[in-house]
Amino acid sequence: MEIVLEAKQLKKQYQDKLALKGLDLQLQAGEIFCLLGQNGAGKSTTINLFLGFIKPTAGAAFINGLEVATNVTKVKEYLAYIPENVMLYPNLTGLENLALFSRLAGFDYKKEELMQYLVEAGLPAEAAARRVGAYSKGMRQKVGIAIAVAKHAKVLLLDEPTSGLDPKASNEFSELLLRLSKAGTGIFMATHDIFRAKEVGTRVGIMREGELVDLLATSDLNANELEKLYLNYMH
Numbered sequence: 001m002e003i004v005l006e007a008k009q010l011k012k013q014y015q016d017k018l019a020l021k022g023l024d025l026q027l028q029a030g031e032i033f034c035l036l037g038q039n040g041a042g043k044s045t046t047i048n049l050f051l052g053f054i055k056p057t058a059g060a061a062f063i064n065g066l067e068v069a070t071n072v073t074k075v076k077e078y079l080a081y082i083p084e085n086v087m088l089y090p091n092l093t094g095l096e097n098l099a100l101f102s103r104l105a106g107f108d109y110k111k112e113e114l115m116q117y118l119v120e121a122g123l124p125a126e127a128a129a130r131r132v133g134a135y136s137k138g139m140r141q142k143v144g145i146a147i148a149v150a151k152h153a154k155v156l157l158l159d160e161p162t163s164g165l166d167p168k169a170s171n172e173f174s175e176l177l178l179r180l181s182k183a184g185t186g187i188f189m190a191t192h193d194i195f196r197a198k199e200v201g202t203r204v205g206i207m208r209e210g211e212l213v214d215l216l217a218t219s220d221l222n223a224n225e226l227e228k229l230y231l232n233y234m235h
């Protein structure tokens, strides 16, 4: 199997805080890995290391076999990132945002092709022509997914993507992730949502104080068992 994301003894020290204590992890193409953990556990730090936003203190992060810290620009070609609030240009339409981000990634699509990416990500065609400033959070997430698909990202990194989404939007979002994973994208998602993690994840990692304290296949347990296990670790 193709490994699209890997951490080898990945560590991050901020001043006096050891935020990540030597993470070892591999993600295969088409896998959805959900990272659970309390506030301050080290989830965003892990994601920021994969994005190349911060440098590791020791160890290394790899995307598509390339070490992130020494290939920050190249690695961006393989990555798409969806934070809690997708950053788009509010004065441009959804279509214009997608055109812009696709061009930055080196893809020059026709209007019909862009529209198809947006509609496939669940954005109604009439909304695609409206300014993003008036979009709901769920709609911005859909543009984020369309960007990921249009740039043929091998890895999608998500940080709390469903927090603040209503249940219907959250559910639609899960379905999009499942479709992307079936198409071979590796998905790494930090979340507080245990039930969503069980629903979409192929594997779940539980992080506490910068350490992965458990690693489970979601097929091995139901959502209630996962919640119980998670809460046990948090005591």
Ligand SMILES: Nc1ncnc2c1ncn2[C@@H]1O[C@H](COP(=O)(O)OP(=O)(O)OP(=O)(O)O)[C@@H](O)[C@H]1O
Pocket: 014, 015, 017, 019, 037, 038, 039, 040, 041, 042, 043, 044, 045, 046
């Ligand atoms: N730039 C920084 N400087 C100093 N300490 C930091 C910095 N960024 C994060 N930390 C600390 O590192 C630890 C891990 O933080 P991180 O943001 O990775 O946690 P998290 O699991 O993403 O939390 P949340 O769920 O709140 O987003 C925390 O103790 C945090 O205070």
